[in-house]
Amino acid sequence: MTSTWTLKENSTGELEVTVEGEAWKKAQKKALNYAKSHMSLKGFRQGQIPDALVKKQLSSKALYDMASEEVANEALSEGIKEHNIELVARPTLDVKEADDEKAVLVFTCTVLPEVTLGEYKGLDIKKADVEVTEEDVENEVKRVQDRYADWVVREDDDAAQLGDQVVIDFVGTKDGVAFEGGSGENYPLELGSGSFIPGFEEQLVGVKKGEEKDVEVTFPENYQAAELAGQPATFHCTVHEVKYKDLPELNDELIKKLKIENVETVDAYKEKVKTDLTAQKEREAEENFTNELLGKVCDNANVEIPAAMIDAEVDRMYREFEGRMQQSG
Template identity: 65%
Template sequence: MKSSWTLKEHSEGVLEVIVDGDVWTKAQKHAFQYFKKNITMKGFRPGQVPEALLKKQISKEAIYEQAVENIANTVLAQAVQEQKLELVARPTLDYKDASDESVTLDFNCVVEPEVTLGEYKGLDIHKDEVEVTDEDVDKELERVQDRYADWVLREEGEAAVEGDQVVIDFVGKKDGEAFEGGSGENYPLELGSQSFIPGFEDQLIGVKTGDVKDVNVTFPEDYQAKDLAGQDAVFTVTVHDIKYKERPEINDDLIKQLKRDGVETVEKFKEVTKEDLTKERERQAEDKFTSEVIKAASDNATVDIPTVMIENEVDSEYQQFVQRMQQSGFTVEQYYQATGQTEEDMKAQMRPEATDRVKNSLVLQAIVKAENIEISQEDVDKEYKEMSELYKMDVNQIKQLLPAYQVRADLAQQKALELIKTSVK
């Protein structure tokens, strides 16, 4: 068996393999036996047709085609290893020059693209400093007050102010015609919550119980229902009740209602809240820093990404979206019906971020090679153990789901990312 690799454009090429000798002879014999076992002829039981008669009935082309099918996977694996290729998609196969002595297989392959690294060390990127003020903690206390607040009915004649809850009926019309999903009854709307279309809630400030008011709005250009996006509409609103929020006093009794272990006083709540906010903001700052670092290294690199790699990433993300929908009790069809979108719309939205993820991964792989980063078996075993503890699964189960080469590749990319982060100015 002889193989050769010819790289063409966009990381696509042809892996040519000439198969001859015993390998090809045996493949043809196995192909003939396949036909002998499966072919049926009148007057003979299956598998009992004489070989001389079979050879007259079965064409050479049929034998060659079956023989190629029998050996294609084995030949491909050997040739890929011999040429040290990294395939990113299943190749397509053509064969030519088939004879009793040899056959030439042409595998049309897409391989991982070459990455030309730019600057990735000493990047001028800074991590945000984290600060939690007393005001931040006080806002968390206000949220506790809101959680246990009561809605109290305003007296007749009192006008609604921001923060009040108005109980309303509403009917929306576009060009004088009511539209689907544009009406509701006895809907409790908190003014200032920004849960309705921009401008809707602002126009209800100052209304009184019993008022009927037309609210004029323009739907956002990116509104999920395409037939309404960017369109003007009028909502006729009837106000039934207006309520204001009566917050409880901030004291130890209020904090005890939270039933948090070890947190029973206002002072303890402030202490724990400040610690929690600090950790959360540090995590956010680290995530932002990491994102900016890898984006900078990726922007400085040059790579022609094969379309199939991006589409595979999009398909993977789309399947995760479908699973999330199912877990929430909805089908994607119901989602599309509610939003007016299609599968193609969703995938088009996913494609830019999917492209970035693919490029980031390729750049990190290139840095792994450039820096000769290696992952020991001890590192792999440690990662399996940590995953076992995290997911409460047996290590052997995890190994079946996630092979060692994938763990090693992931850990290597993590080390490459840490190298970039620790080298910033």
């Protein structure tokens, strides 16, 4: 096989492959055998028709087209390897010419686009300095205390505060009619957690055990239930309990519960937290620096993305989204 490659506009090109000799004869023979196995002729069993009679039933063009399809993958593979072509979509095939001696196959290919770089040296981009503060460390330590905290029921007359947990029944209505998914019983809600729609939790600050309260909210414009998006609603809430978080004492015994290798004291844990946070912030700073640098280089570059690449990326994103939806039910 011999081939030529011609790059044209918008990252497309033509790979022309000439198939001749033994390879072309073999392809014709396979095509003939395929036709024979699918042909019916009175007086002959299927698959036993003589080659000469099969050829009389087929046009030369039909036989050459079948042979071209037979040898196309091998021809394409050889051409891609010879010219180091990087495909971004499946090529289309056209049989330019064919006879008993040879076939000329033309593959229209979409390839990776060429990029013309603009200014990329001396760009005014610097990696951010990394600093881990005592506050950062203390926040991580606080999370450990939160993990092992107990919820303690407040006295009946104690009002709920931000950070408290209220155990509530609630019924959501829109225009006076309850809507699907808007009700719950004995639901433990931590005020300030942001687990309910904006404005809901704040209105329960100050409630006490046994109280009932109507909470007026407006669903976000991007809410997942289209019939509720951007709509006002009322939640009638009944408070069963109000609890506060009782944090455990920060000591070596608490740290041992974490079962971290070679970390059994508060000081050792804080040192580990600082080391881990520093490494994390270093990675983030490096990633942000790289993204900003590449973004600037791309802004200064000139490249025309072929439609096939865009279509392929859209298809990939759709399939990923579809897969996530199926996994989540």
